[in-house]
Amino acid sequence: MSNLSENLERQARLSTMAQAPADRLIALCKSAGVKVPHSVLRAPEIGTVMVRGRAGAVGAAFNLGEMTVTRASVRLNDCSAVGHGYVQGRSHEAAIYAALVDALCQTDQGSALMASVIIPLQEEKAAHEGARGARAAGTKVEFFTMVRGE
Amino acid sequence: MYVAVKGGERAIDAAHEWLADERRGAPDVAELSISQIREQLSLAVNRVMAEGSLYDPDLAALAIKQARGDMIEAIFLIRAYRTTLPRFGVSAPIDTGAMRCDRRISATFKDLPGGQILGPTFDYTHRLLDFALMADGAVSPEVKEGGPTDAVPLPHVTEFLDREGLLQPEPEDNTPPRDLTREPLDFPADRPLKLQALARGDEGFVLSMAYSTQRGYARNHPFVGELRIGRVAVSMDIPELGFAIDLGEITVSECETVNQFTGSKTEPPQFTRGYGLVFGQSERKAISMALVDRALRWEELGEDNVGAPAQDAEFVLSHSDNVQATGFLEHIKLPHYVDFQSELELIRRLRAEAMMASTGPREAAE
Structure with a gap:
């Protein structure tokens, strides 16, 4: 597999875990048995990211405000794969799990974890988005024109 | 001038104990949980996130609980907490064109592509107290869903005017913007700095400034070209990975005004823009911000300074921050x-x- 497609996969799984509700990520990791001997390279740390916008949506960048983010990094003991976890919010546990899943996805357990953790999270997000989108569509205005002067 | 005064410790302890009891209220009434505040007082949570300048609904809900519902006190708590956190980096500018909209309306074009989506709005409600909410066990009505939605992003209304060249262009600029949280407010302030100050400014203050322009103090003839509220991804480059990932998703309100402009010494007749962007569902603030942004642009557009308060960047920006204002105001009671x-x-x-x-x-x- 090329480096590019590996990066794309990694980007997708990290983005999925970062945006997932922390309790769902933790629950899915626990039921998938994500529990392997590892050393913590970077202990879970809560911090912020400055979110930027653009003037007029397209123009000059400006600082809108910060959001909370938690990150952690681990190395698996038996294969030395390094995983990085970033999650929105302040859950140490979710950040560690995200890092562990990221590391394990570089091993032969990758496809199993995709199926048991990543894809369910993506499906839940899509279902949530679909439901909200349908609800929004229900509030779409259907104008009708009054015919005058007949 | 202050002088060291000792001896109030016992009184202060007793006052704080009493404060905790008053916060709790009558013990026979169930205590509010953070998730109840987050879910059921979500617009209060949104305001604390916007003006506290930190997107974290749970923390904002906690701050509201701790502050007994005093919004400025809650915003103060969030600002104070934020200063204890390291900053991992800055995001790429969010792409509001890719927003998954809960609400999207235009006051300028009836039949815009993607349509007018009302979303969960107070508009068209009769503002009559709903006593059903006072009764227990209210049944929620059946959900009315529209047809399946095509997941295509909704285009920005300003794009249509832009294409005709009728709208003042907004050139992309990736210069790292100045940051109010890292350096003191300094004048002259450029537009990115003004937008940051307005985004975290007091809703009441920004609203009043915007209202003053509507009443004639630097009138700028705004139309709400578009107002959209929804979710956008926040993406940041991660150095240890060598690529960007989506770190999370936030809800924002965005308002783009299209303002009548007859031209000036430096600019041809065209429409000009005001811009508002705020954390959470907060359209009053977003519209207000857009009007004040436009009023503050008089100099860059070659308009006359009519001496209106909303045109005075130093006045607006120095007084928009409610934590700063409250700190200085309330210190006189010490x-x-x-x-x-x-x-x-x-x-x-x-x-x-x-x-x-x-x-x-x-x-x-x-």
Whole structure:
């Protein structure tokens, strides 16, 4: 597999875990048995990211405000794969799990974890988005024109 | 001037204990949970996130609980907490064109592509108290869903005018913007700095400034070209990975105004823009921000300064922050015993001198 497609996969799984509700990520990791001997390279740390916008949506960048983010990094003991976890919010546990899943996805357990953790999270997000989108569509205005002067 | 005063510790402890009891309220009423505040007072949570300048609904809900619903106190708590956190980096500018919209309306085009989506709005409600909410066990009505939605992003209304060249262009600029949280406010302020200050400014203040422009103090003839509220991804480059990932998703409100403009010495007749972007569902603030942004742009557009408060960047930006304002305002209730003693002595002396001057000669005549 090329480096590019590996990066794309990694980007997708990290983005999925970062945006997932922390309790769902933790629950899915626990039921998938994500529990392997590892050393913590970077202990879970809560911090912020400055979110930027653009003037007029397209123009000059400006600082809108910060959001909370938690990150952690681990190395698996038996294969030395390094995983990085970033999650929105302040859950140490979710950040560690995200890092562990990221590391394990570089091993032969990758496809199993995709199926048991990543894809369910993506499906839940899509279902949530679909439901909200349908609800929004229900509030779409259907104008009708009054015919005058007949 | 302050002077060290000791001896209030016992009183302060007792006051704080009482504060905790008052916060809790009557013990026979169930205590509010953070998730109840987050879910059921979500617009209050949104305001605390926007003005606290930190997107974290749970923390904002906690702050509201701790502050007994005092919004500025809650915003203060969030600002104070934020200063304890390291900053991992800055995001790429969010792409509001890719927003998954809950609400999207335009006051300028009826039949815009993607349509007018009302979303969960207070508009068109009758503003009558709903006593059903007071009764327990209210049944939620059946959900009315529209047809399946095509997941295509909704285009920005300004794009249509932009294409015709009728709208003042907004060139992309990736210069790292100045940051109010890292350096003190300094003038002249460029537009990115103004937008940051307005985005975290007090909703009431920004609203009043915007309202003043509508009432004629630097009127700028705004139309709400588009107002959209929804979710956008926040993406950041991660150095250890060598690529960007989506770190999370936030809800924002965005307002783009299209303002009538007859041209100036430097610009041809065209529509101009005002821009508002705020954390959470907060359209009053977003619209207000857009109007004030437009009023503050008089100089760059070559308009006349009519001396209106909303045109005065130094006035607007120096007074928009409610934590700063409240800190300075409320400090005057703290002990100023020595200052006051000196004032007291001064007044007594001046009075005595004045009395002497006015009554002195008469006394002498007696």
